[in-house]
Amino acid sequence: MFVLTLSVIFIMLYEIRLTKFTDKLPFLRSIPGLKAIEEAVGRSTEMGKPILFVPGIMDMNEVETVAGVVVLGHVANMTAKYETELDVPVARAIVMQAARQVSKEAYLTQGRPELYNEDMVHYITDDQFAYAAAVNGIMQRDEPAACLYMGKFFAESLLFAETGNSIGAIQIAGTGSQTQIPFFVTACDYTLMGEEFFAASAYLSQEADLIAGITAQDLIKVILVIVILFGTVSRALFDLGLVSFDFITLIGI
Amino acid sequence: MTLSAMIGAWIAVFLTLSIFSYLYKDNPFYKIAEHVFVGVSAAYVAAISFWTQIYPNLLGRLFPKDGPLSFTGLEFDFNHSFNILYVFPLLLGLMMILSVFQKFNWMARWGIAYTVAIAAGLKAFGYLNSNVLNQVSASVVSLFGENLPFFNISGDSVFNNIVLLLGTISSLMYFYFSKEQRGNFGKLTRVGIYFLMISFGASFGFAVMGRISLLVGRFRELIAYSEPSYNYSTIWLLFLIIAFLFYHSIREKESNT
């Protein structure tokens, strides 16, 4: 296990070093959901309606929530540029403070500090369903033009997606919670599925070091596929008695 | 039937019906239930987290019975031994509270930093082991096992294993970012999408069953509370809410015509 973690770290560092030689960013295929975010912000500005950003219902001790807050940073950059109203109801106070840091920084880098108001990011309650009830209420009354759900979700994901659909908003969701991806896929316009969501912050940042992380992930994926194929072949040979060892049981995963 | 249970039943039925009224449309009853829920749950979580977290774990460990700080007269006996390290979360917690003031806003960063640190440290390895490693060994399938039938609907079989192998690899390749999905790599990821779609359809089918059973639970409670012993609370309240909504919608129609 130690070997595997070390190798993951090593591959990441190797990829980062690679980016040092070329100043061109490594190639990444397009993810439809991410392009749609910019469109959604533009559309909300035209309609003069706010954007609703839901960073999931869990606390910052979940990697998905941190990833969601980082994506919020990039969205805040856009809303600062387009002067769109941003509303971020949160279910945890630590997430509230992190989201405030991220959005204040975004409004400063866009040179629009006067647009930033601390209460854009506001706490509702820690409880999952009370938060869902309140966010449903916000959607019905403020009628945002775009709803973004980025973070860790549980059963309440469909409550958001169906309400958002009934008010006709563009909905873009991103989550690593496998059980909720089907609901987002069926009820939202765009969905960042599992790994696409974790890659979102690197895509939007356009920073070489972060994109190197993704190419490292791709390299590991190729290795995993090779291990699976090799394991299957060796097991087939083992079953047929041609070979005395079975690769997978040998390396004892 | 004690008075508290009677009052409780009426309150529970009123709140349940107000939340269900949201299905009709956003109306005063739903707004009442929503705001009661937000208010009560915020304080409920505050109470639970104080009495099961700060009180036993923090105070219990900083002021144990006849521990070094018991000269202050404060003693919380939870059979914990004294632990000086717990001053660290106390400090970060107080800083988190102080960050409510504009000037001390930066103080929250320490608490955020610690939270993200353990999120990354504690969780990363667990996922690597259970999600990646165990799944790799589970995806290595045997194609020529001794008594493995070619096809069998519920149990191991060569055909099932081939489909499993193909499905896992092609769906994994859909998440490959460094190459545009065109040409025969595009065909492979297209097969991957088909498997993902079947997987989403299956879990959607499962979800439908789960959600319906929750509705069964709620209706059973409403039926129970409509009995004479609760003097027909569900029936009375249902009638009142529907009457009010009907009147409310007529008044609304008149006001905007």
Place this chain on the structure above:
Amino acid sequence: MIRNLENLIIKIGDVDRRVIFVLIGLAVLIPLLTPVSLPIRETPTTVKFYEGIEEIPKGSKVLVSFDYGPSTRPEIHPMNVAVLRHMLRNEHKVYISCLWPDGIYMALDALEDISDEFSLKEYEDYVLLGYRPGAEAVIKGLASDLRKVYTVDANGKFIDDIEMMNNVKNLNDFAYIYSGSAGYPGTFEWVKYGGDPTGVRMSSGTTSVQVNEVIPYVRSGQLIGLLAGMPGAAEYEKLVESPGIAIKGMAAQSFAHIVIVVFIIFGNIAFFLKQKKERKYSK
């Protein structure tokens, strides 16, 4: 005649959401008011779960965890009650833990449901360890040293004074671990930090929506069978002959399903007819 039939179907295809809501409400309410029972067929995962518990040697120590709250009670509670019945019928010593704050109330209700049937005596048949916050930290603590997590049980009695807890140091002293789980923390954390590291045989009952995520663990044997949602609970209730709420709920579930499937079919027919119509005008 076919013309207005097609228009009717197209109208059904774009019906207002609230009509579906009313129909679903009735589809669940009617079977509850007039109980109708349907034949229950056990699926292999439930049978494997049942056999997994039967194989535990009589009178051994088992850990039953209540990791759900009131909102997911209809699916998980019948499972936990049936598991408790099954364990006590095989004279196992039951230790109850809760990873969800409301789990303690669910455990108290479950014990009340079956206390007169087994004339339960606390600290002889079962120990209620109660709720401890910390999610996976609790499981990791149980795996290394139980007394670091539970210094007192739910009634405040010191663990060391409970005779039943004497030779229980950590998870390895249990013959079987069961978690009735509705989300986080739950099955995932019990597998990752409880079952895998200690190798103790374990299984779980989950809400229907989690089944899909947990299946890889059933396939790889990290979970011995599985109770999948209310159908799983009803099948298990039938196997353990503990007629409970799940079986009654199944009829309501079947009717609601049929309503949904009928609407999906109509939706699709309407979708095709509308396309045919648009293609005719667009030519």
Place this chain on the structure above:
Amino acid sequence: MILKRYIPIAIVAIFGSLTLSAWFIDNETIETFANDDATQFFDIIAAFAVFLGALNLLKLQFIKFIKKQKGWQYSAISILSFFFAFIIGFFIRGAYFVDDKVFFTQEAALESIIILDVSKEQQEEPYKVQENSFKNLSDAKDFAIKQNLITPVDWGAHVQKNGSLFQWMFKYIFSPLSATMFALLAFFVASASFRAFRARNFEASLLLLAGIIIMIGRVPAGGLISSWMVMYLIVLVSGLYIHYLKKKNNVTIIFTLAGFILVTIAGMITGWPIDKPSIFYLPLLQEWIYLVPNAAGSTAILMGIGLGIVVTSLRYIFGLEKSYLGE
């Protein structure tokens, strides 16, 4: 400057690598820290943060209430219910036990013990507590409390005690609300599947087929549909599809008729067993779907998420991503 920027980054690096390395280095102190204290620390910080959140919630509701913005009456409701629950949680014990009977207030518990003996009212010793009797109510009360006939639940346990006022609030306000919000999903899942399960393209129809087969197959009613019915249905649907493609009536009629005849002959030969051929018997087909294609899809997603989390976590520990600290 250091306090605001460098120390938070140092905290992430130190504690991140400490808890990550705890999995490999089996040194006692690091192990105990990672297994127990690390998460306990977080839970304590989060417990403090809940009060910070409550302050923010109250501030916004007060502003809305005082400035009479739209919907200020409902803000009043949420402020009132917050304080109602807050007082029950922190200032009222809510559970006084007399043997096994529970009373919310000390007064009610006392009244259940102190009996007013009317006959002895003239000799001004009417109040009886078990055998002994008292001149006035307050002596009787002090006696009952001193003899601890009434045992109040101690602070902290009152939030977990069966019968307490806090548990009453949980049972009759908090859990009906959360259970009903959850039950709303039954309606939404129906309307979502009605809208989403449309065979717009091949992928959407795969989603639709898998969903419907699982839904029907897993419910008892599904077991009654024989595989022969399903085969007839398939012939009918493919007939309609060919009609939709070819638009030539005679081709469709020949195709569907041939299909029906074929299925009927096969049925007659095998004597119409309900679950043969098994691939068309819904309960077994749904079993196959969720154990094979579905398992392949979810395994791949599980691996993808696992990899994504590992690389993202390493990104935070190495400080490549710091924007959540406002960098």
